[in-house]
Structure formats: structure tokens, C-alpha cells
Amino acid sequence: MPASFRIYSSSAGSGKTYQLTKEYLLLALGADDPAYFKRVLAITFTNDAAGEMKHRIVDALRDFAYPKVGKTDGLLAEVAAELKLPTAEVQRRAAATFRLVLYHYADFGVSTIDSFVQRIVTAFTRELGLPATFEVELDTDAVLQSAVAALLDKVNRDPNSKLLSQTLAEYALGQAEEGKSWSRLPEELAGFGRVLFNETVQEAVAQLGKLSLADFRRLDKQIRTRRGEIEAAFAQTQEVGAAILEQADVRVDDLYYGKTGIGQYVQKGVALLQADGGPNSYVRKTLNEDKWHGGKIKSPADKARVDAVREPLTALMATLDKMRTEYLPNYTLLTAMQPYLFHVSLLSELNKLVEQISLERNVVLISEFNRRIASIVLTEPVPFLYERLGERYEHILIDEFQDTSVLQWNNLLPLVENTLANGHSSLAVGDAKQAIYRWRGGEMEQILRLHQGNTAALVARARDEEMRELLRLRYETLDPALQARALQMNYRSAREIVVFNNSFFEAVSGRHAELGLVSGIYDAHFGQEVPDTAPGVTSPPDPLSKPAFFLSP
Structure with a gap:
């Protein structure tokens, strides 16, 4: 064979x-x-x-x-x-x-x-740099708590830890700005430090460990500068929009759908950097169907005032769409990174202390x-x-x-x-x-x-x-x-359960075929059958009409 x-x-x-x-x-x-x-x-x-x-x-x-x-x-x-x-x-x-x-x-x-x-670790203690008589430590939280305590103690005792002190202080201030209690700093550090023991992100943690606290401070400064530049660009568009309306003596209420229309949108400025800050249906309707006049605009003179802003506002909308496409993904990423930057900068320091404590105790974390x-x-x-x-x-x-x-x-x-x-x-x-x-x-x-x-x-x-x-x-x-x-034969469950589950997942898989990997779970190899001798219904129920517990026995 x-x-x-x-x-x-x-x-x-x-x-x-x-x-x-x-x-x-x-x-x-x-x-x-x-x-x-x-x-x-x-x-x-x-x-x-x-x-x-x-x-x-x-x-x-x-x-x-x-x-x-x-x-x-x-x-x-x-x-x-x-x-x-x-x-x-x-x-x-x-x-x-x-x-x-x-x-x-x-x-x-x-x-x-x-x-x-x-057994493999025991056989390669020398190559792995481990003591010959190490013990296995199952309680990773206990070691992590000791590492956090040693990190905070290092600020008080080590005269060369000025950069670490600044990092911890800025981290605590960041917590306070978000409405969180800065006094829970040890618990916050321990909670975030558990990522050190997560296998799925160890490659990323290893790469981050190559950066020093000074590197992270430079990165924080660069992120703040870049965010400020993007916000300034959108703030400028707010001024441009307001100026266009002011020069033509047009108020927001003079335009189609007033405060929910295009006049208000072009003055949103930094608010356009929100994920849901894009133009609504009324703004798109103004552009796509050429609807600019508000309900109270009746006289030729008023219509002429509104018509004067059509071209500049259309050009400004094109600029805003382009700016959102270009800047929003990066801005969203930078904004999401900012609160956790000081967390990540401390990971390397925590990891060094975890290794030091493990060595002192002659243990290896499982x-x-x-x-x-x-x-x-x-x-x-x-x-x-x-x-x-x-x-x-x-x-x-x-x-x-x-x-x-x-x-x-x-x-x-x-x-x-x-x-x-x-x-x-x-x-x-x-x-x-x-x-x-x-x-x-x-x-x-x-x-x-x-x-x-x-x-x-x-x-x-x-x-x-x-x-x-x-x-x-x-x-x-x-x-x-x-x-x-x-x-594929299910010897444990009743026929009703197996029939319903197969029908349900087949229906879900068919409706979401574009998911590829997820829908692949429910192909012919992953369905189940029941023995011929199993009692229960034989025809599949409507999988999306009733939950399983409504099926008749």
C-alpha cells in the first residue's frame, strides 16, 4: 500500500x-x-x-x-x-x-x-538555552503579573529609565483621555501583555520586539503629524465650502433638502473622515438628478443665486470624494493604531522581564x-x-x-x-x-x-x-x-437534528457562495448521514423557516 x-x-x-x-x-x-x-x-x-x-x-x-x-x-x-x-x-x-x-x-x-x-524540549535543553532541570509553568498569568510589577518598579529604581517613565506616563494620559481610569494601569498592562503567549501573533510580536521605546516614540510623532495633516486638509475644504455659499449669498436652507443636503455636507470638514461620513442619498440626488433648489426657492432671482453655486460645489464634491478615497483608509488605520501604540511599545520590555523571571525561577512557560x-x-x-x-x-x-x-x-x-x-x-x-x-x-x-x-x-x-x-x-x-x-454517519443524534442541520447549512452555503472558504465547510464531505435504522423524519424541513426545536418529534 x-x-x-x-x-x-x-x-x-x-x-x-x-x-x-x-x-x-x-x-x-x-x-x-x-x-x-x-x-x-x-x-x-x-x-x-x-x-x-x-x-x-x-x-x-x-x-x-x-x-x-x-x-x-x-x-x-x-x-x-x-x-x-x-x-x-x-x-x-x-x-x-x-x-x-x-x-x-x-x-x-x-x-x-x-x-x-x-519531550522534544527536554531533549534539546542545551540548544534552546534552558537549564537542565527546568520545571513547566502552567500559570502564565502569575508570571505576567510579576513582570508587570517589575516593569513598574523599574521606573522607581532605575535611574536610566527616563524614556520608560515617559512612555508609561503618556500611556496613562491616553487612558484618561479615553475616559478610562489611569489607576488601573497594572491590570491594563497585564491584559494586553497576554498577547505575548498567543501563538497566532508571535511572528508579529517578534517583529515589534526589534523596535526600541525611542523608535515607538518617533512612530507616535509621525502618526500624530500625519493625522494632523489629513485633518487640516479636510478642515480647509470646510472653509472653501462656506466661502462658496457666502460669496453667492446662499444659505444651507436654500439648497435641496436643506440641512441634510449638499450645503451642509460640504461644510462637514473633519467629520468626513468618519467611516459613515460619506454623502447621503439627498446629496447624491442633487448631483445625479440636478436638483439644487430648496422648497422655498421660487423667484427667478433666488434660483439664479442657487444656480451660481452649482459648478463650484460640484467641483468641490469631486474633490471631497477623491480625498475620502485617498485618505480615509490610512486615517482610519492610524486612528485605530494610536491608542495602542504605547501598549505595543511596552511588549518588548514585558517580554524581557518574563524571560528574566522564568530564568530566575528555573521554569519554562508551557x-x-x-x-x-x-x-x-x-x-x-x-x-x-x-x-x-x-x-x-x-x-x-x-x-x-x-x-x-x-x-x-x-x-x-x-x-x-x-x-x-x-x-x-x-x-x-x-x-x-x-x-x-x-x-x-x-x-x-x-x-x-x-x-x-x-x-x-x-x-x-x-x-x-x-x-x-x-x-x-x-x-x-x-x-x-x-x-x-x-x-459522515452520525450515530449519536436524532434524525431530525441531522436532517435540519444539513438542510440549514446547505441553504446558508448556497446563499453565501462568494465567501469561498466558509461555504467550503459545508460541501458533500462535511455533511452528515444517519443510519437507516435511526428513527425520525425523512424529508428535510424548510431550514430557514423554523428553528430546530420547533421540529415535530
């Missing part, structure tokens, strides 16, 4: 754990070597899930080896059929493997991804593991990694793949690629729909792109050119081996 990396779409209740157990047994019993189970690594995300999987695998091996009299084992029959082996041979292999699993339970490779990553080993796993030869770990895995099974963060997958990718290069198969199981919760930094796009075989999109997301090249080389081996699979 050729090497493959199968991506299973597995919604809730579709027998995912059963499938993973069967896949593990097929690999462990497929070779006539009772110790081959040591070459299979199954990764999940919680201790409970890892414990359940271990329990199921051990129970299955025991039931295979020592079957109960008069009981038919459907899983044993499936495994024997797929391995194309007599049932007695599968039972013999299961008995030998079961015995070794009990004697060498530490080599039973079913663990959480954090446990596996910790959130740091994936970031620290990224350079090791992606750049070192995989055989060298396994040599340091003291183990070599030929197959990798990943559970709850939708919860795998980008950094975690990038760290696992070389190991999966190595299994394929050596002619062995691996797999991942997940549900893209559940990735919308972004638990643990999981991304919907990751599992969906792999399921679609579009790895180029995953490579393109990397900000760093070197990282993109490393990923591209890894995916060259993975691409030909990708196989999309689906576990």
Missing part, C-alpha cells in the same frame, strides 16, 4: 474515536512484530481524550486476544478483513502485542500534544514550548530529532486536528513528512466547523485547505520568506500523499 496522509472530516457523533482505535490497531497488528506499536504515535489534546484512547486500544487488544465465548467482535472482523489475515492470526498478534504493551506501557505512544512537545522548538524541528534533520528523543515513529495519528494551531502543525509537519518519505502512512481527524471557536489557536483554514489539497495557500500565509521556503519543501512530499476522507 502506498504511503498516504489521510485527512478525515469527522463531525460530532460520527465514530471518530472508534476509527482512530481501528487505525491504531491496523498499524500495530499489521506487522508481525509485537513491538511495532512503539512506532505509532497518537496525539490528542486533553488528558481525558488520551486516556480514553489508551483505554479503548488496550481493551480491544485484550478482547481480540481473549475473546468471550459466544460473543462476536465486529471490530476484530473489520481489522482482520482490512489486513487480509485470518482471524486466528490477528488474535495471535494481538495477544503478543497486548503482553508487550502491559510490560512496556511507557512506550505506548498515545499522549497529548503538550506532553510530546515537552505556552513557550511550541515557539521554542519551531526552529529546531523545522531546520534539523528528522532522524536527528528521533535520535535525541530515543524513539522513532513510523506513523503519526492526530486527533482533533481542528484544534491544532499553525505553530503546532508546523512543528509536526516535518515528522509527518518523514513518515511519508519512508513509505509509511499517517492521518489526522477533525471537524472544520468546530474550528470557529479558535480554541487553543486552532484555525478553520488549516484543516480545510489540507482537506482540499490546497497547501499552497498554507505556505503563502507565512510572513517570513525563510519559513515559506521551509514549508514549501515539506509540502512537496506531503502533497502527493494527501487523501481526503469523511466519516
Whole structure:
């Protein structure tokens, strides 16, 4: 059988754990070597899930080896059929493997991804600059609070921290200007500092860390200057609009729709820089349908006064439209950046203190593991990694793949690629729909792109050119081996629920086909079926007429 990396779409209740157990047994019993189970690594995300999987695998091996009299084992029959082996041979292999699993339970490779990553970190303590006897710190908030306290204390004790003092003072003043309490500075800093432990923005944080406090102060000055220039340009248009009306002796009420029309609009000035500050329908109607006269303009003399402002106001409107198109996006971005600039400028200082405190306490934050080993796993030869770990895995099974963060997958990718290069198969199981919760930094796009075989999109997301090249080389081996699979039978939910959900998401997907990635979640691979024996309705309800709880039982 050729090497493959199968991506299973597995919604809730579709027998995912059963499938993973069967896949593990097929690999462990497929070779006539009772110790081959040591070459299979199954990764999940919680201790409970890892414990359940271990329990199921051990129970299955025991039931295979020592079957109960008069009981038919459907899983044993499936495994024997797929391995194309007599049932007695599968039972013999299961008995030998079961015995070794009990004697060498530490080599039973079913663990959480954090446990596996910790083993890699332990194997590379010297390369990662860690003390040999470090402890894992789970409470990142405690370390962050200590770092914030040390940062504020540094202002009082360090005579060379004048720039830091100014930055903190300006940050507090900015909070006060926004109506927030400056006295909550420690809580604000700690809340914003949590971004240091967020895997999804670590590349950006690393880039920002290259800037000094002085760099941020210069950037703040440049932003304020640029915003002032843009505001001055729009303030000038307000003066121009008022002058045009004054010279022609035309009041706002003389124009079509008065205070909601074009006369008021051309005098809005800086207010035009609001996202919703564009011309309303009355202003557009004045221009498009040539409607300029207000309701009280009747005499030829009054009409002549209004007609005198047509040409200059039309030209001014063209200028305002052009200015909004040119300046509004940048102004909006600069305005959004301004309040957080001093937050960001302090990230690097907080990060240095977090590292210092961790070193003093001889701890490593669990959130740091994936970031620290990224350079090791992606750049070192995989055989060298396994040599340091003291183990070599030929197959990798990943559970709850939708919860795998980008950094975690990038760290696992070389190991999966190595299994394929050596002619062995691996797999991942997940549900893209559940990735919308972004638990643990999981991304919907990751599992969906792999399921679609579009790895180029995953490579393109990397900000760093070197990282993109490393990923591209890894995916060259993975691409030909990708196989999309689906576990579509729902054994848990009532037929009404499954039928309604399929109908609802099919309707939503059809109405929003332009969303591409989102609508791709609800294609044929991601829908669900129900067993023929399941009770309930058989015809789909109108998915957009009634909520699910109105369906008749």
C-alpha cells in the first residue's frame, strides 16, 4: 500500500474515536512484530481524550486476544478483513502485542500534544538555552503579573529609565483621555501583555520586539503629524465650502433638502473622515438628478443665486470624494493604531522581564514550548530529532486536528513528512466547523485547505520568506500523499437534528457562495448521514423557516 496522509472530516457523533482505535490497531497488528506499536504515535489534546484512547486500544487488544465465548467482535472482523489475515492470526498478534504493551506501557505512544512537545524540549535543553532541570509553568498569568510589577518598579529604581517613565506616563494620559481610569494601569498592562503567549501573533510580536521605546516614540510623532495633516486638509475644504455659499449669498436652507443636503455636507470638514461620513442619498440626488433648489426657492432671482453655486460645489464634491478615497483608509488605520501604540511599545520590555523571571525561577512557560522548538524541528534533520528523543515513529495519528494551531502543525509537519518519505502512512481527524471557536489557536483554514489539497495557500500565509521556503519543501512530499476522507454517519443524534442541520447549512452555503472558504465547510464531505435504522423524519424541513426545536418529534 502506498504511503498516504489521510485527512478525515469527522463531525460530532460520527465514530471518530472508534476509527482512530481501528487505525491504531491496523498499524500495530499489521506487522508481525509485537513491538511495532512503539512506532505509532497518537496525539490528542486533553488528558481525558488520551486516556480514553489508551483505554479503548488496550481493551480491544485484550478482547481480540481473549475473546468471550459466544460473543462476536465486529471490530476484530473489520481489522482482520482490512489486513487480509485470518482471524486466528490477528488474535495471535494481538495477544503478543497486548503482553508487550502491559510490560512496556511507557512506550505506548498515545499522549497529548503538550506532553510530546515537552519531550522534544527536554531533549534539546542545551540548544534552546534552558537549564537542565527546568520545571513547566502552567500559570502564565502569575508570571505576567510579576513582570508587570517589575516593569513598574523599574521606573522607581532605575535611574536610566527616563524614556520608560515617559512612555508609561503618556500611556496613562491616553487612558484618561479615553475616559478610562489611569489607576488601573497594572491590570491594563497585564491584559494586553497576554498577547505575548498567543501563538497566532508571535511572528508579529517578534517583529515589534526589534523596535526600541525611542523608535515607538518617533512612530507616535509621525502618526500624530500625519493625522494632523489629513485633518487640516479636510478642515480647509470646510472653509472653501462656506466661502462658496457666502460669496453667492446662499444659505444651507436654500439648497435641496436643506440641512441634510449638499450645503451642509460640504461644510462637514473633519467629520468626513468618519467611516459613515460619506454623502447621503439627498446629496447624491442633487448631483445625479440636478436638483439644487430648496422648497422655498421660487423667484427667478433666488434660483439664479442657487444656480451660481452649482459648478463650484460640484467641483468641490469631486474633490471631497477623491480625498475620502485617498485618505480615509490610512486615517482610519492610524486612528485605530494610536491608542495602542504605547501598549505595543511596552511588549518588548514585558517580554524581557518574563524571560528574566522564568530564568530566575528555573521554569519554562508551557505556552513557550511550541515557539521554542519551531526552529529546531523545522531546520534539523528528522532522524536527528528521533535520535535525541530515543524513539522513532513510523506513523503519526492526530486527533482533533481542528484544534491544532499553525505553530503546532508546523512543528509536526516535518515528522509527518518523514513518515511519508519512508513509505509509511499517517492521518489526522477533525471537524472544520468546530474550528470557529479558535480554541487553543486552532484555525478553520488549516484543516480545510489540507482537506482540499490546497497547501499552497498554507505556505503563502507565512510572513517570513525563510519559513515559506521551509514549508514549501515539506509540502512537496506531503502533497502527493494527501487523501481526503469523511466519516459522515452520525450515530449519536436524532434524525431530525441531522436532517435540519444539513438542510440549514446547505441553504446558508448556497446563499453565501462568494465567501469561498466558509461555504467550503459545508460541501458533500462535511455533511452528515444517519443510519437507516435511526428513527425520525425523512424529508428535510424548510431550514430557514423554523428553528430546530420547533421540529415535530
